[in-house]
Amino acid sequence: MAKSFGLSDNDANEIVQQMYIRICDYVSDVKKIMYNETEVNTYYVYVTLRNLYLSQFYKIDKRMVYSEDISENEFDHQQVEIKLEEEKEYFDKVIDRIDSIVDDWYWYDKRVFNIHFYEQMSMRKIARETKISLSSIFNTLSNGKNKIKEDALKEYQAYLNSKR
Secondary structure (H helix, E strand, C coil): HHHHCCCCCHHHHHHHHHHHHHHHHCCCCCHHEEECCCCCCCCHHHHHHHHHHHHCCCCCCCCCCCCCCCCCCCCCCHHHHHHHHHHHHHHHHHHHHHHHHHHHCCHHHHHHHHHHCCCCCCCHHHHHHHHHCHHHHHHHHHHHHHHHHHHCCCHHHHHHHHHC
């Protein structure tokens, strides 16, 4: 999930570790983060990761700026803030492009995609609750992901280049 924000391997690992620490510190009842006895509430995990990501990469935080060790004298707040705003603009363009791609889809494909990605529902749970075959849902999502990869590649490359 952390890598879906466009983070490097090191930054993704770092933010996941911080997520575990935050959950251990702030969640006293394990049932709050579980759907049932065996299934973790992936939406809760996603929201926690997203909040950590936004707080660390879109706000200036001296403890973590792209996991680089920068002394206070070398730290140029304004330059980092400009870079972060630029990255956010490119990231928003990727999200907008994905939304525009999905908006052009057939209603069924669009609905399955939105349930799976925005409501964070597993393919199995969608199949179970809608009585639609798992293979149909899998094929719909797989085809949709491939369309997005093809059609949003230019925006995604621009986003990755902005991170360098």
